[in-house]
Amino acid sequence: MKRKFLTIACSGLTVLTGLSSCSTETKKASLVGTWQLIAATATENDSTYSTFSPGQNMIKVINDTHFAFLNHPAGGTGDSTQAFSAGGGHYTLADSAYTEHLDYFADKAWEGRSFDFVIEIKGDTLIQKGVERIPERGIDHIIMETYKRVKD
Template identity: 55%
Template sequence: MNIKFVPLFIGLISAISSCQQKPSNPPIIGTWELISATTTEKDTTFSTFNPSVRMIKMINPTHFAFMSHNRQTGSDSAAAFTAGGGKYTLADSVYTEHLEYYIDPAWENNKFEFVVKIAGDTLIQKGIEKVDKLGIDRVITETYVRVKD
């Protein structure tokens, strides 16, 4: 090969390599802030969203975590803080949380299955929240908006 074509050849190889698509993360990966929540128990649906509570959910490729904090509780901020997390799976639109950590241990080691829909920067998840130990069996719908940097 002629020496003057080496830089051109290297440039061509670099250009072709940069065109290869790298696998991208699913759109659910990110940080989400709760903007709406409803619960349905038996035949009654009601809002569970409290605008004075800020809740975020963070989802990475293998785990999720959520935290909420009521900013209007006065001096006892620990009493107004909730957090939990664990592993999850995502198959098509079925998002399943395996809750490993939670402020209330009665919720731990439960599985919660949701159908998720992502439209632009909005994530909606709907599914059954069932904790036999606590007698909880209800449908929840939560709407999140993606937190921007």
């Protein structure tokens, strides 16, 4: 009976990090889908600032083994090729520890690196928090991104 309750609790997963008894496979199933970025911040040297602008349009697509993201300014008639970015790769997930292994990115200095995050899923919201560090580029900050699940 206790096992059935855990299965029900896992399938109704609301907080990814709060149910450590749920299998990684159940959590991975909750993560799979298309996500629209709705907020993003970075923290450097005790200063937190928004890295998301209302004119930004970014999605992240996650399947069982890989992720990809596409980002560009929304609307407008100007040339957005300079502002477009995309990347992707494979990921690992253990409980709430989510690591992106960036195999492809518009900026080659980011490729071949891994970034560790803690993720939390609350209903149709995904919160991803972790460190981006590329010493040779002077990048060393904590990021937090909030996504809403895209419905069909």
